[in-house]
């Protein structure tokens with residue numbers, strides 16, 4: 001599972017525990033839903 005850090009500017013930083021790849025995403029879609037966020041990394 002990847003960790004998601006949501007910033008103040010509706011930015012989400014996703015860090016893959018396997019390869020350490022950091023990804024910057026828009027977090028507005030995460031706040032509009034209560035379901036778990038699943039982000040697929042390129043290493044999977």
Ligand SMILES: [Zn+2]
Pocket residue numbers: 016017018019020021041042043044
């Ligand atoms: Zn990865």
